[in-house]
Amino acid sequence: MMLFSRVRGLPVLTPGGADRLGTVRALTVDAASGRVTHVRVRRGWRHGETVLALGTVEAVGQDGLVARPPAGRTEAPPHRDLLGSRVLTEYGEERGTVLDAAFDPADGRIEAVLTTFGEVPADRLLGLGDHALVVRADRPHRL
Template identity: 45%
Template sequence: MRLFTQTRGLPVITVEEAEPLGRVESLTIDPHTRSIACLRLSGAPRHATALAWSAVEAVGRDAVIVRSPAAGPGGKGFPAHQEALGRRVLTEDGTEHGTVKDIAYDSTTGRVLTLYTALGEISGDCLLGVGGYAVVVRTRTTGQ
């Protein structure tokens, strides 16, 4: 398990050539799969500014290791990026649930595990959408 805040700012390096590609600026979530779709890079003038999660070999404490940038779609076909950190959280019925403080994800699969909000934790399975105004989550029912 890794946190978005631990991943942001890490250098991204290719596994084959050990070539630095840039740094993780943000992670784009695909709400349909409830997983990370791509890494958005900063400081990557010669390379793609986005790499598919499928190109990620490993996420470590000090770097993200990826296959060659040619291995991924390079920024095409990804969902529109909406920053989730700091965004307000609304349930599908419009009830506020604080703001997103951090997001835990599986560093192998990219699956969103937990949203940490100002008012508590929300399972990643409850994620419905990430937009410019809010992160929308399923309303929990009794026994969930």
């Protein structure tokens, strides 16, 4: 398992270490499936950003990522930062702010989201939007 906070800022190299693609800016999450889908790589302030599908990442370690460069323009899904997001239940109840998330770099499966209110298991994630990360409530809502 790796934490999002440990991946951010790591160098991204091509196989064999011949070229440096940039540094990890963020991970894109599909909250409904509970998976990391893409890696957003900052190539420098003049060169913008490259988006790599998680399937192009061959290795992830504490010293960096090894990934195949994109073979052309990649269509990337919209990105919303998980880290720092507000957490709400499907009933609109506040559940803190996302501090970090643990995931399996081999398949992108999120294990847990760490919030200011505690740990939220990945099977409770419902969606991530501009406003908040929405999670399934612990118990049914009472009116």
